[in-house]
Amino acid sequence: MxxxxxxxxxxxxxxxxxxxxxxxxxxxxxxxxxxxxxxxxxxxxxxxxxxxxxxxxxxxxxxxxxxxxxxxxxxxxxxxxxxxxxxxxxxxxxxxxxxxxxxxxxxxxxxxxxxxxxxxxxxxxxxxxxxxxxxxxxxxxxxxxxxxxxxxxxxxxxxxxxxxxxxxxxxxxxxxxxxxxxxxxxxxxxxxxxxxxxxxxxxxxxxxxxxxxxxxxxxxxxxxxxxxxxxxxxxxxxxxxxxDRGFRHLAFTAADGVEVHPVPTVTRDGGAVERPDAADGWRLVVDADARPLGWEGPGPDSDLIPGGSLFRPGDTLRRALDSALSSPSGLGVAVDEAGRVSGVVKAAEVLAVIESARQVRQGAL
Ligand SMILES: Nc1ncnc2c1ncn2[C@@H]1O[C@H](COP(=O)(O)OP(=O)(O)OP(=O)(O)O)[C@@H](O)[C@H]1O
Ligand SMILES: [Mg+2]
The missing domain is CATH 3.40.50.300 (P-loop containing nucleotide triphosphate hydrolases)
Known part of the structure; x- marks a missing residue:
């Protein structure tokens, strides 16, 4: 005390x-x-x-x-x-x-x-x-x-x-x-x-x-x-x-339980760095150090679309959800301590983590 x-x-x-x-x-x-x-x-x-x-x-x-x-x-x-x-x-x-x-x-x-x-x-x-x-x-x-x-x-x-x-x-x-x-x-x-x-x-x-x-x-x-x-x-x-208090309350829970998935990335000169087939055709554009620059849409010759908020190590559920909801692809970009892309998070999965945290809290009462 x-x-x-x-x-x-x-x-x-x-x-x-x-x-x-x-x-x-x-x-x-x-x-x-x-x-x-x-x-x-x-x-x-x-x-x-x-x-x-x-x-x-x-x-x-x-x-x-x-x-x-x-x-x-x-x-x-x-x-x-x-x-x-x-x-x-x-x-x-x-x-x-x-x-x-x-x-x-x-x-x-x-x-x-x-x-x-x-x-x-x-x-x-x-x-x-x-x-x-x-x-x-x-x-x-x-x-x-x-x-x-x-x-x-x-x-x-x-x-x-x-x-x-x-x-x-x-x-x-x-x-x-x-x-x-x-x-x-x-x-x-x-x-x-x-x-x-x-x-x-x-x-x-x-x-x-x-x-x-x-x-x-x-x-x-x-x-x-x-x-x-x-x-x-x-x-x-x-x-x-x-x-908005329900949403803002998410700022008090760490997002440790949210899964980070691999994402296809490309560099701006068109060189594909890594292309697992996820992301519905969206490609994350990165610089030479793998830092995120924005997104390319599914079609050919798509322009660079600015990305949403980033999800960093140690961030809260609020930030995890915001990264997904603010991203044009619907995928929140996760980065490591150095700001390099480590993958993406999905809104539905963040919500599932939120819901199970709520159930644990209810059970504890
Ligand atoms: N010197 C004063 N003489 C008479 N009444 C006062 C005096 N100072 C404040 N009050 C009154 O006391 C009440 C509380 O005022 P106070 O300034 O503490 O409020 P506050 O919560 O800081 O408000 P604000 O968010 O507008 O700054 C108000 O009704 C105000 O009119
Ligand atoms: Mg005052």
């Missing part, structure tokens, strides 16, 4: 009369984990997050961090002891990127030279070229600004990182990159991260645990992403999680 780092005990926040923003919230957040607060707009996610570092004070109830009641720690000191990343990167526009990152260490009394050195290291940690350090925030893209925001939050090496919709202002591709980078960073850093989003997909990708909030600041479910998709606690969670 992981140790609790942050605990909410019957915490209520009432800004004005009427419905509270957060209502009797009790939950325990594990040390070294990513906990995601998710829910519709106005359900109290930001309020709950900000009560952790006393940017907002609770009306009643207690919050402890590392066993210590936050009320006993001066608010300014508490705030500096935790990293905070928000939706707009919140960078100071008239300071360089490096100076922005060095802000909190400087406030903590670190020398200018050391703070700068640390800021330079952090640029690299968050995947930014060192040349960007001298620029001003407005001279960076949205995704780069968010990376600087993350670097700044990490600068004082705080054990706790609070992130309020940090990736919601960037496009989906950059967002995906930032999510993957956060997961990579977390593997090294093992911070206690509380992450707010209203996107259930982001929540299930990032969270070790997900807290689903309902309007009125009530905690509707607090569980692993797998469990929230498989067994929503009530109608509200089920509808919030959405109609």
């Amino acid at each position: 992981a140790e609790a780092m942050i605990e909410f005990q019957s915490v209520t926040k009432q800004y004005q009369s009427g419905q509270p923003a957060v209502d009797e919230l009790s939950m325990s957040i594990d040390q070294g984990s990513i906990t995601v607060f998710v829910g519709p707009s106005g359900c109290g996610k930001t309020t709950s997050l900000r009560m952790i570092n006393r940017m907002v004070e609770p009306t009643s109830g207690t919050i402890t961090v590392g066993g210590k009641d936050v009320i006993t720690v001066p608010a300014a000191e508490l705030r500096r002891s935790m990293g905070y990343v928000m939706q707009s990167s919140g960078l100071m526009p008239h300071r360089s990127v490096l100076d922005n990152i060095a802000t909190v260490p400087r406030l903590n009394g670190v020398s200018k030279a050391d703070a700068r050195k640390r800021a330079e290291e952090l640029l690299d940690v968050v995947g930014l070229a060192s040349g960007l350090g001298k620029r001003y925030p407005s001279q960076l893209s949205g995704g780069q600004q968010q990376r600087v925001g993350v670097a700044r939050a990490l600068a004082a090496d705080p054990p706790v990182l609070l992130m309020d919709e940090p990736f919601s202002a960037v496009d989906p591709v950059v967002r995906d990159e930032l999510q993957q980078e956060l997961l990579r960073l977390q593997r090294d850093l093992a911070k206690t991260i509380v992450f707010v989003t209203h996107d259930i997909d982001e929540a299930t990708v990032l969270g070790d645990k997900v807290a689903v909030f309902a309007v009125g600041g009530k905690l509707a479910q607090y569980a692993t992403p797998e469990e929230i998709l498989r067994a929503p606690a009530n109608e509200f969670v089920a509808s919030f999680v959405g109609r």
Whole structure:
């Protein structure tokens, strides 16, 4: 069992009369984990997050961090002891990127030279070229600004990182990159991260645990992403999680049991590399290193048709099925660690594996 780092005990926040923003919230957040607060707009996610570092004070109830009641720690000191990343990167526009990152260490009394050195290291940690350090925030893209925001939050090496919709202002591709980078960073850093989003997909990708909030600041479910998709606690969670949840749940099961079949491949200059008679006349076109380029249809003189998603070693059932469904031939292309074609998977067989996994689960209940 992981140790609790942050605990909410019957915490209520009432800004004005009427419905509270957060209502009797009790939950325990594990040390070294990513906990995601998710829910519709106005359900109290930001309020709950900000009560952790006393940017907002609770009306009643207690919050402890590392066993210590936050009320006993001066608010300014508490705030500096935790990293905070928000939706707009919140960078100071008239300071360089490096100076922005060095802000909190400087406030903590670190020398200018050391703070700068640390800021330079952090640029690299968050995947930014060192040349960007001298620029001003407005001279960076949205995704780069968010990376600087993350670097700044990490600068004082705080054990706790609070992130309020940090990736919601960037496009989906950059967002995906930032999510993957956060997961990579977390593997090294093992911070206690509380992450707010209203996107259930982001929540299930990032969270070790997900807290689903309902309007009125009530905690509707607090569980692993797998469990929230498989067994929503009530109608509200089920509808919030959405109609693709059955499909998305496949992202939590490895596709080890799916058979990979041999496939006929050709190189673009027409040289047949290998032609077992499968694939209904479809031929997989590969480069000289056997990496997939696309498909040739059954007829003669067929053009190269772009392939679908690839199925890689260690991938989940969701990826296996997607590779087959997104492929023009209906066959999902499997590749090895080096990206070379290892064969194809078939949608019907992936579904059969899914069904037998379901039966095993039913039997186990
Ligand atoms: N400073 C404030 N004064 C009064 N009411 C507030 C204040 N801050 C938030 N609220 C109200 O408290 C409720 C919860 O707000 P909060 O910002 O915590 O929601 P949220 O879940 O973060 O929403 P969003 O997804 O839109 O960011 C809302 O009804 C909001 O209007
Ligand atoms: Mg909010």
